[in-house]
Structures are given as structure tokens and as C-alpha cells.
Amino acid sequence: MQSPSLASLARDFTRIGFLSFGGPAPQIAMLHDLVVEQRGWVSDGDFLRALNVCHLLPGPEAMQLATWIGWKLGGIRGGLITGGLFVLPGALIMLALSILYVLAADLTLVEGAFFGVKAAVLVILLSAVIRLGSKTLKSPATLAIAAAAFIALSLAIPFPLVVAGAGLAGWLASRWMAAGHHGAEAHETPTGEGASVSATAASLLIWTAVWLAPLALAALLLSPSHRLVEVAGFFSWLALVSFGGAYAVLAWMAQAGVEQYGWLSAGEMADGLGLAESTPGPLILVTQFTGFIAGYRLPEPFGAMLGGILGAALTLWAVFLPSFMAIFTLAPWMEKLNSIKALQSALAGISAAVVGVIASLGVWFAVQILFADTGSMSLGPFRIVTADLTTIDPWVIAIAALCAIIAFGLKRGVMTLVATGLAAGLALSLAGVI
Numbered sequence: 001m002q003s004p005s006l007a008s009l010a011r012d013f014t015r016i017g018f019l020s021f022g023g024p025a026p027q028i029a030m031l032h033d034l035v036v037e038q039r040g041w042v043s044d045g046d047f048l049r050a051l052n053v054c055h056l057l058p059g060p061e062a063m064q065l066a067t068w069i070g071w072k073l074g075g076i077r078g079g080l081i082t083g084g085l086f087v088l089p090g091a092l093i094m095l096a097l098s099i100l101y102v103l104a105a106d107l108t109l110v111e112g113a114f115f116g117v118k119a120a121v122l123v124i125l126l127s128a129v130i131r132l133g134s135k136t137l138k139s140p141a142t143l144a145i146a147a148a149a150f151i152a153l154s155l156a157i158p159f160p161l162v163v164a165g166a167g168l169a170g171w172l173a174s175r176w177m178a179a180g181h182h183g184a185e186a187h188e189t190p191t192g193e194g195a196s197v198s199a200t201a202a203s204l205l206i207w208t209a210v211w212l213a214p215l216a217l218a219a220l221l222l223s224p225s226h227r228l229v230e231v232a233g234f235f236s237w238l239a240l241v242s243f244g245g246a247y248a249v250l251a252w253m254a255q256a257g258v259e260q261y262g263w264l265s266a267g268e269m270a271d272g273l274g275l276a277e278s279t280p281g282p283l284i285l286v287t288q289f290t291g292f293i294a295g296y297r298l299p300e301p302f303g304a305m306l307g308g309i310l311g312a313a314l315t316l317w318a319v320f321l322p323s324f325m326a327i328f329t330l331a332p333w334m335e336k337l338n339s340i341k342a343l344q345s346a347l348a349g350i351s352a353a354v355v356g357v358i359a360s361l362g363v364w365f366a367v368q369i370l371f372a373d374t375g376s377m378s379l380g381p382f383r384i385v386t387a388d389l390t391t392i393d394p395w396v397i398a399i400a401a402l403c404a405i406i407a408f409g410l411k412r413g414v415m416t417l418v419a420t421g422l423a424a425g426l427a428l429s430l431a432g433v434i
Helices: 006-019 024-038 044-056 061-104 108-136 140-154 159-182 197-221 227-240 246-260 266-277 283-296 304-339 341-370 394-409 414-430
Strands: 374-379 382-387
Touching (some): 044 061, 044 304, 061 266, 108 266, 108 414, 159 246, 197 227, 227 304, 246 341, 341 394
């Protein structure tokens, strides 16, 4: 079948960009329906092989898959169009909501609405742990990796170290099982179709320079210690270890943004996740909200609103450019990457750790949201969050219980949970209870 025009790709992916609610699973299903079932642009086998590689890469896999589709059909220009339009509508909506948030956050009704959203976020995280755990934790090794990741994050061990340790543990567990039960396996080593080591190296260097250019320019024009440079640098590192989706990296982002840098509060972080859940595009757009708030809180020398917009823009660039870089650099090597068992084993370990990471994030959010008086205590080099049990908020528990009934009893999705939390918070605010 003849490849589509770039204009046709732009039309289809603009529509998908505005309709891609619900996280990676429905987004990937929507992409499959468009390019495999409806248009026949990509074979089912090619689609699934590309998806497997996207699972191996840090960053939002649905956005990377959309970028690969564009690359497959229209080269780099096609990939920029499809990947960009997959993210841009949600990013614009998130920016508008972030602006409205800072302008109206001190209004009683708005505070009440987000009070309810925070409670809904607790149930969303619990649902994510159960859903991912049922798919991932199927052996003693994966259970052990998840438990270790939970403990590590609870002790404030840096997220990149947790990811690296989980990948190593997954690889070692696979090697042990192969040696103990199956013996050595023969590995095929197919070459990448159309792949060239020199072209791959050149592509990697060029895209790395493009990715880091705004960070270098900001450091040159402002100062290496300026908050916007701090934001760009942090999210550049986050992009490299963002395995497991937004929930996983949110643990590290919350740890850094709230406790290390002081950009925003734990409640505001939960508000940002609620906003991201209710907008199209990758859930990792919650990082844009964090970058906006960080820039907005440091008005010099731009003014609050411009600082916020610049913070959001730098965050978007730092988080999403690596996904373009990865696809344009590695796409010719898809077949070979799919054949490397060590990568698959490491990814299995990281996937198991993600369950523990999300559980740790849920506990951290629960402590911050359920209790009015929280603190921390030192345990050697580690830090543990604590709370005064007498300051628990019964209304948060009530809204969370309602959302749990809707999620697990009525089997409703994330959008319904966010809407329920928002409506319950508004009702309590109007009644003068909170």
C-alpha cells in the first residue's frame, strides 16, 4: 500500500492527540486501530515488534510508538509530525489548566475541588499497583525485586539507583534460571535492517546536541544555579530513567520537587497528577505542571507567568526530546534489539520494580494527604516520612472510599474517579464542611 502523505498523517494524529485519554493501553489500542486495522499502513507483526522495543526504552511508550509509525511512513519528518502531534494537544491543554490553577488556587471552591481530586489520586495509584502487579509479579524473584524497590524508595534511595539495581537483578535472575533449569541458550544475532553503526553514532550525537542545547543556553544566559536551569537539568536526568511510566518517575519527581528543591507541595503534586489524568496525551505530562509551578514561583527576571511558561517549555523539551532521539537512532535496529535476551531480562526486573515504586509513591501521597501533621525521621543515612495519627482527615478517607467502590466495585475508569473526587470535594466545600 502506498505510504500516506505528511498532510494525511498530520490530520490523523491531530485527532488522536486530542482523543488519547486513559493512559498507554487505550492509546496503543487507538494507534493499532488506525494504522493496522483502518489504514493498513503497518503490518500487525511490525507494529508489535516496534511496541516491544518501545517497552525497552525510557519514556512514554505510546508516544514513541506514534513516532516510530511516522518514521516508518515518512522518515524523520513523519516521525516529528506523528510524535509531536501525539503530545502537543495534551501539552497545550495542560498549560492552560496550569495557568488556571495558579490563578484560581486560592478560591474556596477550587480548593474544595482539588481536595476531592487528591483523594481520588490515592485510589488511582492503588488500582495501578493491583493492575500492574497482577501482570508482572509472577515469580518469587519479581516479588522480591518489587519489595526491594518499595523499601528503597521509602528510604529515599535515589530512583536512578533503584532502576539500575532492578535491571541488574532481573538480568541476574534470568541467568540463574537459565543456568539452573535450561542450560545455556543459543542467541540469534540478526543484523538491523538498513542499520549502520556510523549513521547511528552520528544520529545520537546530533540529537543529543539538539536535546541539551536549551539547557546549555539557559545556563549561559542565566546562571548554572538558576531555577530554570535546575528544572531543565533535573528533567533531563529524569527522561533517561523514566522506565515504567509516569507513576514510577512521579515517585522520584515528588521526592525531588517537594523535599529536595521545594518547587511545590505534596498536595500540589497530587493536583498535577489529577490534571494529567483528565487530559489527553501521555500521563508523564504531569512533569510539565511541575516545571510550570517551579518557574512560576521564581518570577525574576521574567515575571511569574512567563517564568511558569518557560519552566513548562523547558520541561517538555527535556522530557520528550529523548523519545524522538531514541526512535530516530534505534529504529533501524528494531529486529536486533528484539533478539537481545539480556535487555528483555533487565526490562522484566525494572517492570517488577515499578510495582514497588508505585506502591511507595502511594504510601508517600497517602501520608501527605491523609494527615495534617507530617514530618520525617532519620535512620542512619536514610529518611523516613512520619505522621501524627491524631491529625487524620476523615473526609479524605470518605471520598477515597467512595472512589474505591466506583473503581473496584463498579469497574469504572480513571476519568470517572477524577470526576467523582472533584464533585465530592465541591459538594463538601459548598456545604462548608472543608
